Amino acid sequence: MLIRAGYDMAFEADLATPMLAALSVHPSRNRDLRSMQRITTVPEVPLYDYMDGFGNICTRLTMPAGGITLSCSFTIEDAFIPDAVAPDAQAVPxxxxxxxxxxxxxxxxxxxxxxxxxxxxxxxxxxxxxxxxxxxxxxxxxxxxxxxxxxxxxxxxxxxxxxxxxxxxxxxxxxxxxxxxxxxxxxxxxxxxxxxxxxxxxxxxxxxxxxxxxxxxxxxxxxxxxxxxxxxGRILMARGRDAADAALVTTFGLSKLSRFQVHTHEEARDRAFLLPARIWT
CATH class of the missing domain: 3.10.620.30 (C8orf32 fold)
Structure with missing residues (x-):
């Protein structure tokens, strides 16, 4: 199944505020992506990614005074198989x-x-x-x-x-x-x-x-x-010991979430944007 997923969220702040976002699809699902996955911001600000100790992709940016909008939309292919059931699986001492x-x-x-x-x-x-x-x-x-x-x-x-x-x-x-x-x-x-x-x-x-x-x-x-x-149909973004390690957005200062929208739906294959193979020489 092709799944179209993404989000649109807005934050408000009086002062420029550093942010940390774990909003990217987990690297374990990168091969399943069938379109570009790119966080966009309004206004545009510099972004850069790093991988944390739990294997999550984290994006660093600074929200300008007044606020910022973060958005992303992508297509991913999923086997759409229910979670595995293994009733004979034993605990490991x-x-x-x-x-x-x-x-x-x-x-x-x-x-x-x-x-x-x-x-x-x-x-x-x-x-x-x-x-x-x-x-x-x-x-x-x-x-x-x-x-x-x-x-x-x-x-x-x-x-x-x-x-x-x-x-x-x-x-x-x-x-x-x-x-x-x-x-x-x-x-x-x-x-x-x-x-x-x-x-x-x-x-x-x-x-x-x-x-x-x-x-x-x-x-x-x-x-x-x-x-x-x-x-x-699960699409993993982040893992950790608890929500403190896998927080979707962390702001280092006072801010307010003013808009929050998430979408996930099946996308017809004939309308999906599939990335073509490309050989660099």
Missing amino acids: VSDLPDEIMVYLLGSRYCETDRLVDIAWPLFSRITPGWAQVQAIVAYTHQRIAFGYEHARPTKTAFDAWREQTGVCRDYAHLAIALCRCMNIPARYCTGYLGDMDLPAVVGDMDFSAWFEVFLAGGWYTFDARHNSPRA
Whole structure:
């Protein structure tokens, strides 16, 4: 399937304000791009990219006094296959985990394992470690939290979401991640596009989405506590320990988000702009 995706967002600020944006498609999906992916700004300002420690593409820029608009639209090819299901996947003992995976067992800014471990163990310790345990955590989180945009706030943590029982997709992800880590299962936060093309009806306004991945025998597997079912059409943008590592936009000064639009829809192949092969000599 060809998917057309992108965003248009505007910020306001009284003073020139440095910004950091993780709005590019993750490098693991670069080969799937079928059109150019380029962030444009109004007014035009210098941009440059670097790769952070989690493998995300980050863009640095400075918003001029008054504000700025960031926008991008691109076409990407996707197999449109639901998330893999591997019910026999077992947990990897902590002593056998690769060194680079250990960071995803630790507590982090939004995933306070120290506050949730005494909640997690009575709930999940009797379930076979691995896929079954993770699925139980996903189902619990799905039922524990009631979705609502009015419940979102940038300071909300996994423990807050557990206590208040409300949140948005990132809160579902944070709580499930924290509970997995409490059970010694490495988990990492993911953010990107997830349209409604695989659903029978449109679900709310289009937005960026958050989900998570866990490390079991066989590698990383995708889970989604908000939907509690495999989904198709994910377009990954960034990963990290939690939303602090994969924030879509960070401003280093006072600013206000004044416009926010995200689009994701199927694009007919005969209308897609496919990049031609080119040989440089």
